[in-house]
Amino acid sequence: MGWEEFLWHVEKRLGLYVGRPRYERAFSMLTGFDLGRGQGELAAFQQWMSARHHGSSLAFWSLVLSETFGDGSNEDGLVSDDDHKRAISNLCRLLREFLGQQVSIADQR
Numbered sequence: 001m002g003w004e005e006f007l008w009h010v011e012k013r014l015g016l017y018v019g020r021p022r023y024e025r026a027f028s029m030l031t032g033f034d035l036g037r038g039q040g041e042l043a044a045f046q047q048w049m050s051a052r053h054h055g056s057s058l059a060f061w062s063l064v065l066s067e068t069f070g071d072g073s074n075e076d077g078l079v080s081d082d083d084h085k086r087a088i089s090n091l092c093r094l095l096r097e098f099l100g101q102q103v104s105i106a107d108q109r
């Protein structure tokens with residue numbers, strides 16, 4: 001399974017795998033998938049997210065929340081199912097954007 005198919009499952013069927021769909025469960029699942037692949041894409045995603053946020057040292061999952069809900073946002077602010085769904089959707093969108101840029105860079109080589 002590749003990233004695109006995996007992200008589809010995270011975004012559309014997370015509850016099937018982890019129970020109640022929650023943002024922290026989504027990024028934990030992403031981390032497990034990345035570790036299982038052994039290619040380190042999330043380490044590069046962390047660097048990419050950090051660069052988008054002027055060299056921030058925050059973890060990518062925290063930076064995604066900032067992009068979704070505004071600076072200073074954290075998991076405590078996710079109070080509704082819709083908040084979690086919005087955060088998960090944006091996490092998947094940003095990861096797709098990152099992976100798409102990586103493919104474009106590789107194609108140019």
